Amino acid sequence: MAELIDPIGMSLRIILECEEDRVPPIGARLSERLSRSAPTVSRMVERMTRDGLVSTDPRRHLILSPRGRRQATTVLRKHRLAEVLLVRVLGVPYEHAHAEADQFQHVMSERAEAVLYERLGRPGVSPYGNPIPGLSGIGGPRSAGRRPRGEHRLADAAPVSRAVVTRICESAQEDAGLLHALRAGRDVEVQRAPDGVLLTAAGGEVHLPYALARAVHVVRA
Structure with a gap:
């Protein structure tokens, strides 16, 4: 910084x-x-x-x-x-x-x-x-507006599911690579990985360690 x-x-x-x-x-x-x-x-x-x-x-x-x-x-x-x-x-x-x-x-x-x-x-x-x-x-x-119903942290998503990104917390916004792959409102496919979460989105695949996955919120697609 x-x-x-x-x-x-x-x-x-x-x-x-x-x-x-x-x-x-x-x-x-x-x-x-x-x-x-x-x-x-x-x-x-x-x-x-x-x-x-x-x-x-x-x-x-x-x-x-x-x-x-x-x-x-x-x-x-x-x-x-x-x-x-x-x-x-x-x-x-x-x-x-x-x-x-x-x-x-x-x-x-x-x-x-x-x-x-x-x-x-x-x-x-x-x-x-x-x-x-x-x-x-x-x-x-x-x-302020209410959070979407059913919103939860990406780290808590089902092992294999489809979801929509609702918000990316400030703590994750320092990661330009993450922001390049993810957008609020984007559909993603979520799969658990041994040390985090693997996402498939329009920008390709992105691996998030659990620390970052806790800073991304989603709802089920």
Whole structure:
């Protein structure tokens, strides 16, 4: 990852994404996703705690304060709106839009967000199928859309089945090869492999280790 423009905003966003993905938000997750050393992340956590943005529970999980949650929601909303803009309007390849949106999210004002939201047709999800949070803050609905009925993690799919990809979590969007082969809304054939899942899709075959298969959600075709 390139030099971070706003490491605190990125850290708060990642904590919120972990909550969304039902993954424990701990310092190691920040270190992994930000490509930063454990001591650097520890200093950021200390600063966020001092600023009243997060706290830690007895298991060392990071807990967003109301203020921290508002800030995290704003950053994640900008990020996902930027992804929609990049893919739909600017034609950035699907597999690169997530990384580019990391930069766009830092230069978007709330006024620009509101205009962009309307110009894009008031989208509710990112190109990767993830709900855009906090839309009420820019004139949208108060609640995000519900997840599709029967949605489950790819890692929990039947040994051999057909499925439709509903969303690709943020933690998997760093893998450009995965994004090249998979799209939200794409039909796939799922087969279990000894160390993960083998998918057959329009882009060919792709092998996902279980760590990535847990970050892709599907419904039965």
